[in-house]
Amino acid sequence: MKNFLALALTLFLGVLLILSLTGNTQFTTFGTDNTDNRVSSEYISKGAAVAIIYGVTNDPESGPANIVTSIVVDYRSFDTLGEVTVLFISALGVALLIGSGAKQKRLSLNFKPNFMLRVGSRALFGIIMMTGVYITLHGHLTPGGGFPGGAMIASSILLLYLADDEFRSKIKGFKILEGAAGSLYVILGLLGLVLATYFLQNFLPNGTVGNLFSSGIIPIVYILIGLKVGSEISGVIDNFLTEEDAL
Amino acid sequence: MIQYAAILLIVLGLYGLLTNRNVIKMIVSLNVMEIGLNIFIISVGFVYDGIAPILTSTNSSSALLFVDPLPQALVLTAIVIGVGTTALGLAIAKNIYSKYGTFNLDEVEEK
Numbered sequence: 001m002k003n004f005l006a007l008a009l010t011l012f013l014g015v016l017l018i019l020s021l022t023g024n025t026q027f028t029t030f031g032t033d034n035t036d037n038r039v040s041s042e043y044i045s046k047g048a049a050v051a052i053i054y055g056v057t058n059d060p061e062s063g064p065a066n067i068v069t070s071i072v073v074d075y076r077s078f079d080t081l082g083e084v085t086v087l088f089i090s091a092l093g094v095a096l097l098i099g100s101g102a103k104q105k106r107l108s109l110n111f112k113p114n115f116m117l118r119v120g121s122r123a124l125f126g127i128i129m130m131t132g133v134y135i136t137l138h139g140h141l142t143p144g145g146g147f148p149g150g151a152m153i154a155s156s157i158l159l160l161y162l163a164d165d166e167f168r169s170k171i172k173g174f175k176i177l178e179g180a181a182g183s184l185y186v187i188l189g190l191l192g193l194v195l196a197t198y199f200l201q202n203f204l205p206n207g208t209v210g211n212l213f214s215s216g217i218i219p220i221v222y223i224l225i226g227l228k229v230g231s232e233i234s235g236v237i238d239n240f241l242t243e244e245d246a247l
Numbered sequence: 248m249i250q251y252a253a254i255l256l257i258v259l260g261l262y263g264l265l266t267n268r269n270v271i272k273m274i275v276s277l278n279v280m281e282i283g284l285n286i287f288i289i290s291v292g293f294v295y296d297g298i299a300p301i302l303t304s305t306n307s308s309s310a311l312l313f314v315d316p317l318p319q320a321l322v323l324t325a326i327v328i329g330v331g332t333t334a335l336g337l338a339i340a341k342n343i344y345s346k347y348g349t350f351n352l353d354e355v356e357e358k
Contacts, residue, residue, distance in 0.1 A: 006265035014258040018251055030250055031295040033315055040292075040317045044300065045309050054307035067300035067313070071320040083324050090331030097338040143301065147327050209302060229327075236334050240341070 043071055055210045063206035063215020064140035072145070073221050077200040080221075081185060084228060088182060091232040099239035106242050109165045121163030128156035136226030140215045146222040150229025157234040161241050171238050174231040181228035188217055188224075250290045256283025268352045270340040274333060281329045285322045292318035 021027050028034070035041045046052055046061045054065055062070040072080055132152030139145030160167045192201035207214035260280025267273050292315025298306050300316035340350060347355045 003266050006262055010258045010262040010265070013261065014254060017254050017258075021250075021254075028291075030248060030290060031293055033292055033294050035292075035294075035313075035315050038315075038317075040315045043316055044313055051308045051310035052302065053309075054302040054304060056307075065302040067302070067316040068319050068323065071316055072323055076320065079324065083327055086328050087331045090335045093335045094338040097335075098341050141301075143299070147323065151330075210304070233330075240337070 043067055043075065046070070052209055055208065057209045059206045060209060061206075063202070063209065064218055065210045066140055066142065066145075068143075069140050069145055069218065069222070070215075073139075073218050073225075074202060074215075077189075077221070080225070081189065081200070084182065084185065084225060087229065087232055088178070091178075091236050094236050094239050099242065106161070106168050109162075113163055113165055117163050121159055125156050125160055128159065129153055132156065132226070132230070136223055137219065138212070139222040139226075140218050141210065141212065146225030147229055149222075149226040150231075151233060153226070153230035154233035154237060158237050161237065168242075169234060169238055171235060174235045174238075178228055178231040178235070181224045181231070185221060185224050185228070188221060192217070250287060253283050253287035253290060256280070256286065259283070270336075270343060270350045270352065274336045274340065277336070278329070278333060281325070285325055288318045288322050288325075291315070 035044070044067055048057075048060060052060055062074045064070040064074070129152075132149045132155075134149075135142075135144035135152060136146055136149030139149065157169055160169075189200040192203050193199045195203040202216040202218065204216035206216050209215075213219075257280050260276045260278075260283060263276030263279065264273055267276060294312060294314050297312050297314035300313040300319070302309060343355065344350055347358055349355060
């Protein structure tokens, strides 16, 4: 009976959604979206009358060659600060709920990792970590950025946890890194307020579109986000893989 | 028309959330719902023959036809927040299990 009611309710909701979307003039048919009259066209053209050319245009309104990055950490950077805060609070909640007694040991594996597994996982750890750092550093040029890069760094830590039964990361170092990166992000924003006109404004020169050293504070902000997300998710992984020591 | 597949995912997630009493299954349903929502938002900005909104040495001019970058930026935010809520939900589930020895909410209410 309960399942039937739930089925009726969800079917009703689905039909309602589809009916409200079909024939709606505000909802364009798939694939025929026109960004010309919307704010997205300003994001793409970076507010300039002439087209931005990769490797040629000097000092545009917003530096990154990756337009999504220019939205996430330049035009809507305040939003991203809020997003990082949400992630921080959820990591704090996980630590509060399941972690951080003084006497803790990590969950034991139900097999003994042999020599090959330990050495192989160390080698893979380096490669995954390096890819994460690369993706974080090139967030303003290629797809990626601080969030996926940080998640990759955390996944390299997870690999070590799963392949080595002795491994235990230094959770205190993560906490310091996380706090330092978060407060540096806010300090960068306040510097924008002091040196330029508004909070989180880009106060460094933008350079040429497509160079690694370009687009002002955006790579710096993305490196900070990468460090923060990486250490936060590593801390969450550590919290899930440790348990109270049964004395 | 293909966007209705995303709505199907959202509705499927909602159905799972309403009918399941297992905490882990509820979290998975929530994630299915979230993925459906993300696919729907991304699909709104799609343009036929549009390229990814990144200037490269081969697609070097901003006058080319790009897909809408704004939904992608919004979904990037939504994914990160989804990770945070899922981690918090799993932590609560772990606490429920260590206290009651079960993931099922009906059995928790009996105890």
